[in-house]
Amino acid sequence: MIVMYRPPLENRWMRLRRYKGLHGVGEHRNRLEHQKIRGVHIHTATLRYQEHGFREEAYAEETNLYSEVHGAIKLMLSDCHFIEPSSDPDENPNLDLFSL
Secondary structure (H helix, E strand, O other), X not given: OEEEEOOOOOOOOEEEEEEXXXXXXXXXXXXXXXXXXXXXXXXXXXXXXXXXXXXOOOEEEEOOOOOOHHHHHHHHHHHOOOOOOOOOOOOOOOHHHHOO
């Protein structure tokens, strides 16, 4: 799951948060901290990594707050303060887009 932002008048998207599962064979490395992450993890955009020439969301932290995609979606909605849509089909005709 990725939360992205497109700055006004720019033709690019910034990745602000990325909820990842396990890296198959490899691992994620936080290059500035010299950390290796092998488990489920969350990438977060940081100015520090951008100033060092890395992608905005290159920094990551391991988590045990989810283990599968539905848990990642629920955590993302909570972390980023999204409001879950109404479960009333009359109020939300796009309900199927959010069904977990």
